[in-house]
Amino acid sequence: MRQSPTIADVARVVGVSKSTVSFVLNNRPGVAADTRARVLAAAAELGFRPSHRARALSYSRAFALGLVMARPAELLGADPFFPAFIAGVETELAKVGHALVLRVVTGGWDEEADGYRQLAGDGRVDGVFLSDLRVGDDPRLELLQELRLPAVTLQTPDTSPAFPAVNLDERTGIRAAVEHLAALGHRRIAHVAGPQEFVHGHRRRAAWADALRDLGLPPGPEAAGDFTAAGGAAATRRLFEESEPPSAIVYANDLMAIAGATVAHERGLSIPDDLSVTGFDDTELARHVHPPLTTVRMDALAMGRAAARTLLQLVENGSAESAELPPTELVLRRSTAPPAPGGLPRPRASQADDEPRSTS
Amino acid sequence: MRQSPTIADVARVVGVSKSTVSFVLNNRPGVAADTRARVLAAAAELGFRPSHRARALSYSRAFALGLVMARPAELLGADPFFPAFIAGVETELAKVGHALVLRVVTGGWDEEADGYRQLAGDGRVDGVFLSDLRVGDDPRLELLQELRLPAVTLQTPDTSPAFPAVNLDERTGIRAAVEHLAALGHRRIAHVAGPQEFVHGHRRRAAWADALRDLGLPPGPEAAGDFTAAGGAAATRRLFEESEPPSAIVYANDLMAIAGATVAHERGLSIPDDLSVTGFDDTELARHVHPPLTTVRMDALAMGRAAARTLLQLVENGSAESAELPPTELVLRRSTAPPAPGGLPRPRASQADDEPRSTS
DNA sequence: GTGAAAGCGCTAACAC
DNA sequence: GTGTTAGCGCTTTCAC
Numbered sequence: 098m099r100q101s102p103t104i105a106d107v108a109r110v111v112g113v114s115k116s117t118v119s120f121v122l123n124n125r126p127g128v129a130a131d132t133r134a135r136v137l138a139a140a141a142e143l144g145f146r147p148s149h150r151a152r153a154l155s156y157s158r159a160f161a162l163g164l165v166m167a168r169p170a171e172l173l174g175a176d177p178f179f180p181a182f183i184a185g186v187e188t189e190l191a192k193v194g195h196a197l198v199l200r201v202v203t204g205g206w207d208e209e210a211d212g213y214r215q216l217a218g219d220g221r222v223d224g225v226f227l228s229d230l231r232v233g234d235d236p237r238l239e240l241l242q243e244l245r246l247p248a249v250t251l252q253t254p255d256t257s258p259a260f261p262a263v264n265l266d267e268r269t270g271i272r273a274a275v276e277h278l279a280a281l282g283h284r285r286i287a288h289v290a291g292p293q294e295f296v297h298g299h300r301r302r303a304a305w306a307d308a309l310r311d312l313g314l315p316p317g318p319e320a321a322g323d324f325t326a327a328g329g330a331a332a333t334r335r336l337f338e339e340s341e342p343p344s345a346i347v348y349a350n351d352l353m354a355i356a357g358a359t360v361a362h363e364r365g366l367s368i369p370d371d372l373s374v375t376g377f378d379d380t381e382l383a384r385h386v387h388p389p390l391t392t393v394r395m396d397a398l399a400m401g402r403a404a405a406r407t408l409l410q411l412v413e414n415g416s417a418e419s420a421e422l423p424p425t426e427l428v429l430r431r432s433t434a435p436p437a438p439g440g441l442p443r444p445r446a447s448q449a450d451d452e453p454r455s456t457s
Numbered sequence: 458m459r460q461s462p463t464i465a466d467v468a469r470v471v472g473v474s475k476s477t478v479s480f481v482l483n484n485r486p487g488v489a490a491d492t493r494a495r496v497l498a499a500a501a502e503l504g505f506r507p508s509h510r511a512r513a514l515s516y517s518r519a520f521a522l523g524l525v526m527a528r529p530a531e532l533l534g535a536d537p538f539f540p541a542f543i544a545g546v547e548t549e550l551a552k553v554g555h556a557l558v559l560r561v562v563t564g565g566w567d568e569e570a571d572g573y574r575q576l577a578g579d580g581r582v583d584g585v586f587l588s589d590l591r592v593g594d595d596p597r598l599e600l601l602q603e604l605r606l607p608a609v610t611l612q613t614p615d616t617s618p619a620f621p622a623v624n625l626d627e628r629t630g631i632r633a634a635v636e637h638l639a640a641l642g643h644r645r646i647a648h649v650a651g652p653q654e655f656v657h658g659h660r661r662r663a664a665w666a667d668a669l670r671d672l673g674l675p676p677g678p679e680a681a682g683d684f685t686a687a688g689g690a691a692a693t694r695r696l697f698e699e700s701e702p703p704s705a706i707v708y709a710n711d712l713m714a715i716a717g718a719t720v721a722h723e724r725g726l727s728i729p730d731d732l733s734v735t736g737f738d739d740t741e742l743a744r745h746v747h748p749p750l751t752t753v754r755m756d757a758l759a760m761g762r763a764a765a766r767t768l769l770q771l772v773e774n775g776s777a778e779s780a781e782l783p784p785t786e787l788v789l790r791r792s793t794a795p796p797a798p799g800g801l802p803r804p805r806a807s808q809a810d811d812e813p814r815s816t817s
Numbered sequence: 818g819t820g821a822a823a824g825c826g827c828t829a830a831c832a833c
Numbered sequence: 834g835t836g837t838t839a840g841c842g843c844t845t846t847c848a849c
Contacts, residue, residue, distance in 0.1 A: 464842065
């Protein structure tokens, strides 16, 4: 028990050869039932555990999948996505004995590219998850093909998809938010956007813009954010400097929405009476800020699970279908109300809104 | 370039043996300068990258370190600690070509123990980081010794330390918070604690209690939280039900503080006029809530870096010194002020704000 | 200085 | 059915 027992130890104890043991352990046919039983018994007896390292060398596989998180360090702690996503990924990987290896790069593209190059070159992983897809030609797509590293993208890129994707319909939830605000009487509905170079930032903005258009509302004012609280606060301040400030703001994530609401408070505005706001993500905190945040729920855990399953399949089979997740839904809380001039007495009687209510 | 070139390819090109190439690549002495140069040139030319898998098998080392995150899945996204900690760890590991492998366990102790067992048994990692240390005998300590898996703990356990630790002085920051509140005139300073079975939860509470005692103030009321927003809100409500509610609350983390402030708002209390609150962590959001949160800053990134360096050293040398991080500091913002002259106003008619916890 | 060969623990042809 | 043998790609002892 000082050294972990090997396949050879098991073979010696049973009195068979290594290959027989290997066959049994891998459930291969062609082993006498009796022998099989004795091998299994001996393996259990010795506490045999196959060496992952030896298997990896033999199979030329890492039995591990990789995730490169490229984020400025400040944002990492605030972003609710990765932890939940990772948890989802891991639950699937653990089932099949794969590991998740993580790289964090805080610098620019070069450092990020190096991250993938090392993961691939070292043979540390058999495939990677591609989050934060960039609009247009994401340079990582080409890089990964060059590296021959299988991947699954979060969201399908606009360009020809080289890899299977996990798709989350963000549009439906945002549209529901805009429709909800319009139904309350808002006509000047702004957007604080995420970075437009990212697919998710871009799509959320497009969903807002399209919803306004479809409702026959004028294009609302907008301000660029960066998904950070500081960026959301700054963007909100810019919106307030408009000649005609909005009566409602649709934020591209909860963090910016919460920071934006704070800016409003500090201007002496009351939410939702003077300004309605909506978020995106439905972070745990969303229901615990004042007022509780109306937001679009997205299931990062499910996304992680789906991504892991898809990537595992791709790695095993050489191909995999893209996965579709259920559409995002609007969660009504108390940060939205009719606009101030209308002055309707707020009919907010039933607010036990723990269940998402899709308005579509 | 179809197959990654091996040490044998390099040897053949140069016209030397594999072992010579190996010697050169590992900077071993005893190779003619000329030969060495030719080997290096050929390796560069071929784009040779040593196979991590083969090295791992030869050295019987994984060149990877592990982190098991044990958290209910729903809460993972809300916790600001892990992402920042991981970023810190990774910056150090990347430098020396090690990988970080992650396990997420959402179940109970059995699942967690299995996580460590698998990581060790598979030889996936050479050591692990132990976060969320439990007070008293943390069962993982014994488990890891049994598994012969090197570890570094975040905070030194109360019991005989079997592993080096990375120590963060949380006490100083909390004490500063209590002293700050006392200096403002508060005499009834409450605490919303983290789980007392965890070292960090326990120490933060102790720091608060000790500070009160040292200032000659009466022991304040307290309520148990669980580091989640929901738990912080519930604990805060319990404090308000005291016969003599506190005029200030020291929270064991920002998340609970923000949720607690929301509860206060909903009772019609104004922060900081009617109630002062302080947090712990200094998350990005802390400065972007209303009012900006006075809190204790802790540097999870630095903790990750220190932990990685310590664990690497332990794995290399077989022993390592514990590391001490700079003491936490109080960050003054606007959630603290002198107590209201008349004491705490009677809470407004309390609304039915016991939102059931979402389970998804 | 350099090469041959054994070994890390497993898989997989190919004989018997 | 089972054993023998040759890899997977690297390190390392030991001759030369």
